[in-house]
């Protein structure tokens with residue numbers, strides 16, 4: 001890892017304007033925001049120098065969730081998440097009180113071959129957790145083109161399953 005690495009904020013998830021719910025589970029998944037941010041995280045800064053806000057998180061609410069349920073988030077038309085410089089790691093804060101999940105980020109763009117990165121496996125629990133994928137070979141010209149969430153074990157037996165997302169960041173170097 002270079003000393004010049006910086007953490008670049010890609011989305012502070014203060015609103016739900018950037019992503020569409022897609023994939024197999026889209027019809028049962030509703031996106032909203034929740035007045036809660038991941039605590040004890042460093043305030044994020046976008047590549048253009050703008051500071052991210054830290055008042056809200058995006059919440060995904062899933063009806064009739066089952067083990068093996070999955071959905072994706074894809075950038076809304078006109079939105080994109082280009083990563084400046086060499087992508088060294090992709091990071092996301094997540095809170096999943098009702099289900100154990102696996103989270104993947106798909107990268108593509110002008111540089112790299114499209115590929116899916118496992119960001120982490122999160123056991124159902126009340127606490128915010130940070131998931132991350134460190135790339136052994138940093139890639140240039142990557143965009144985040146999809147986030148995928150797979151439920152592996154639902155622990156809540158009635159009502160909606162909630163999953164919260166906050167601060168998607170990339171560690172990059174020039």
Ligand SMILES: [Ca+2]
Nearest residue numbers: 012013054056
């Ligand atoms: Ca936020």
